[in-house]
Amino acid sequence: EIVLTQSPVTLSLSPGERATLSCRASQSIRSYLAWYQQKPGQAPRLLIYDASNRATGIPARFSGSGSGTDFTLTISSLEPEDFAVYYCQQRQNWPLTFGGGTKVEI
């Protein structure tokens, strides 16, 4: 099973600041990684797929990068609605796995 380790667990920032979230895979997953945003009481929402492609309707302030084992989600300037939990997920191997999440808080 591919383990995804996200860091930091919690990121405390202010609106307008830049957020940098990390996801590290236990083995190479090429570019087969997605990022999701989850707000309390809601289902996750797909933000980025295949490491660097924004999903439909996702604002340009969200960007993804990386390949192999190290990946980054960047939010260039935090809006109030961006404070949430973010998960990475790989599709390289079965079983599909998620990271433990990073909470971006004010």
Next chain:
Amino acid sequence: QVQLQESGPGLVKPSETLSLTCTVSGGSISGYYWSWIRQPAGKGLEWIGRIYTSGDTKYNPSLESRVIMSVDTSKSQFSLRLNSVTAADTSVYYCARAPPGVACTSTSCIGYFDYWGQGALVTVSS
């Protein structure tokens, strides 16, 4: 707009079977991978398994011995059965759609989860 809706009992007794159904509306059920994903309160996401509209299934090895998924394309529904449940199975259960990926990996062509249900809380308790 594609919508997914989970339905089923919210309370299941220990050792019994958890059964959930996901109804898909606003789009075709054909040609996609359909998954169940769960999330215990305050914790992360665990993928349970997926079914393709052909009926082909793939399960998480951690749950494989207790899981059965099925699909009924005529009703635009797919279902989850998880037997011999314990308190550890108490979670919010999500159904989700994944289209085929832009490229296939060495093991699969499944893409990512682009539509999700709102989630169904299932509590295992006597």
